Amino acid sequence: MPTPSLAALPIRRLTPRDLTACADLSEDRGWPREEHKWGLLLAAGKGYGIDDPDGGLVTACVVTEYGSPGRPDLAAIGMVLVAERHSRQGVGRHLMRHVITKMATTPLTLHATPHGRPLYEELGFKVTGRAEMVRGHFTPGDRSPAITTRPAAAEDVTTILRLDEEVFGTDRTPVITRLPAFADLLHVAVENGRIIGYAAAWPNMDTHVVGPLIARDTEAAKALITSLAAHSDRPLRTDIDVRHDELLTWVKNRGLTSVAFNAVMTYGVPDLPGDWTRRFAPLTVAAG
Numbered sequence: 269m270p271t272p273s274l275a276a277l278p279i280r281r282l283t284p285r286d287l288t289a290c291a292d293l294s295e296d297r298g299w300p301r302e303e304h305k306w307g308l309l310l311a312a313g314k315g316y317g318i319d320d321p322d323g324g325l326v327t328a329c330v331v332t333e334y335g336s337p338g339r340p341d342l343a344a345i346g347m348v349l350v351a352e353r354h355s356r357q358g359v360g361r362h363l364m365r366h367v368i369t370k371m372a373t374t375p376l377t378l379h380a381t382p383h384g385r386p387l388y389e390e391l392g393f394k395v396t397g398r399a400e401m402v403r404g405h406f407t408p409g410d411r412s413p414a415i416t417t418r419p420a421a422a423e424d425v426t427t428i429l430r431l432d433e434e435v436f437g438t439d440r441t442p443v444i445t446r447l448p449a450f451a452d453l454l455h456v457a458v459e460n461g462r463i464i465g466y467a468a469a470w471p472n473m474d475t476h477v478v479g480p481l482i483a484r485d486t487e488a489a490k491a492l493i494t495s496l497a498a499h500s501d502r503p504l505r506t507d508i509d510v511r512h513d514e515l516l517t518w519v520k521n522r523g524l525t526s527v528a529f530n531a532v533m534t535y536g537v538p539d540l541p542g543d544w545t546r547r548f549a550p551l552t553v554a555a556g
Contacts, residue, residue: 379531397532486518
C-alpha cells in the first residue's frame with residue numbers, strides 16, 4: 269500500500285489542461301515528453317492522476333474506452349507513470365486498483381514492459397500475447413508492392429471505421445475519427461476499388477509511429493508501410509504483434525531494428541476481441 273500521506277491524496281480526473289504536467293511526469297521517468305500523444309489520449313480517453321502538493325503529478329494514467337458510450341466493450345490502460353521521487357511506495361498499485369474498480373465489469377487491456385508486468389500480474393492481468401517494437405530508417409525493396417495504396421480521402425472515413433470495428437472487435441470511433449488531424453499520414457490499401465486496409469503515421473518526437481496498421485493480409489500491410497515510408501523523412505517506429513513473423517522479418521530486412529518487447533495483457537476477458545490476423549500494429553501501445 270502507498271504511504272499514508274500519499275494514500276490520503278485524492279485521485280482525480282485529468283483533462284487536456286493537464287497535458288504539460290503529464291509530459292513533465294514522462295520526462296521525470298526518463299521517457300520522451302510525447303506531448304502530441306498525451307494530447308490525443310487526454311482528449312479521446314479518461315486520464316486519472318494524483319496532484320503533488322509540491323507541484324506537478326504524483327502519478328497518472330489514461331483509460332481509453334471502446335464500444336457504446338457509457339457501456340464500453342473494452343478499455344485500454346496506458347501511460348501508467350509514477351514520479352521518481354514517489355516510486356516504490358505503492359502509488360502505481362493504488363492508482364491501478366482505483367481504475368479497475370472504476371471500470372467495474374468492463375474488460376481491460378494494456379501493454380506491459382518487463383518492469384511493469386509483475387504489478388499487473390499481481391492485480392489479476394493475464395498475458396495473452398506479445399508485441400515487438402521496431403525502429404529505424406525504412407529502405408524500400410527493388411520491387412514495387414503489388415497492392416495499390418493512396419492517401420485516404422474524407423469520404424473514406426466511414427469505410428475505415430467499419431473495417432476498423434470489424435478487425436478490432438469493437439467501435440473505436442472517438443479515436444479513429446481524430447486520426448486525420450492527429451496523424452501526418454493516413455493511407456489506405458485498395459483492391460478493385462475496395463479498401464482492404466489502412467494505416468497512419470503520426471509524429472512522436474523524431475519518429476513517425478506507424479499505427480494503427482490494419483490490413484487484409486501481410487502483403488497489404490507491407491504495401492501500406494512502404495507507402496507511408498515513401499512520404500516520411502523520419503525514422504519509422506511501430507509495435508508489431510509477434511505472431512506476424514513474416515512482417516517482422518520483412519521490416520528488419522528493410523532497416524528497422526528490434527528495440528523492445530511488451531507483453532499484451534488482459535483483465536476480465538481471456539483474449540482480445542476481433543481478428544488478430546488482420547490487426548498488425550496498434551495506434552499506440554497506450555491505447556491499443
